[in-house]
Amino acid sequence: xxxxxxxxxxxxxxxxxxxxxxxxxxxxxxxxxxxxxxxxxxxxxxxxxxxxxxxxxxxxxxxxxxxxxxxxxxxxxxxxxxxxxxxxxxxxxxxxxxxxxxxxxxxxxxxxxxxxxxxxxxxxxxxxxxxxxxxxxxxxxxxxxxxxxxxxxxxxxxxxxxxxxxxxxxxxxxxxxx
Numbered sequence: 466x467x468x469x470x471x472x473x474x475x476x477x478x479x480x481x482x483x484x485x486x487x488x489x490x491x492x493x494x495x496x497x498x499x500x501x502x503x504x505x506x507x508x509x510x511x512x513x514x515x516x517x518x519x520x521x522x523x524x525x526x527x528x529x530x531x532x533x534x535x536x537x538x539x540x541x542x543x544x545x546x547x548x549x550x551x552x553x554x555x556x557x558x559x560x561x562x563x564x565x566x567x568x569x570x571x572x573x574x575x576x577x578x579x580x581x582x583x584x585x586x587x588x589x590x591x592x593x594x595x596x597x598x599x600x601x602x603x604x605x606x607x608x609x610x611x612x613x614x615x616x617x618x619x620x621x622x623x624x625x626x627x628x629x630x631x632x633x634x635x636x637x638x639x640x641x642x643x
Contacts, residue, residue: 474533
């Protein structure tokens with residue numbers, strides 16, 4: 466049976482984010498990326514998420530999840546090409562993560578790190594799209610928390626940002642204009 470496809474578009478409001486962080490020039494590096502979760506939204510009408518921040522993705526059996534990054538104002542966003550920074554971290558929602566459990570959720574699951582996370586790299590680093598495929602025998606929904614590390618160009622300089630719904634942002638972002 467062919468797998469179902471779920472498209473997850475992550476839209477980042479980079480102009481609003483840059484305006485909010487403009488007074489702190491130290492932010493935006495690989496070591497101290499912008500905290501972008503409050504300046505982003507996930508557009509995926511059919512994929513299932515849990516939690517008020519949509520920070521837990523509930524995988525379904527025999528499905529392909531295709532992630533794509535886009536900016537709300539048309540600037541290109543790409544998953545980080547840095548060798549020492551993951552593009553996508555995933556944490557299993559369980560008390561005891563293991564490689565065996567990851568292999569029950571994802572086909573070709575990468576090796577689990579010491580902290581219980583898996584780090585996914587794009588198969589096409591020149592694009593802002595990558596895919597994950599779930600196994601045929603996924604039974605418990607494979608609840609996974611995700612975080613995304615990406616880069617974009619601003620005034621000729623590469624800037625870095627992370628979407629990590631577990632991280633608090635302080636101070637909170639300004640209210641929307643208009």
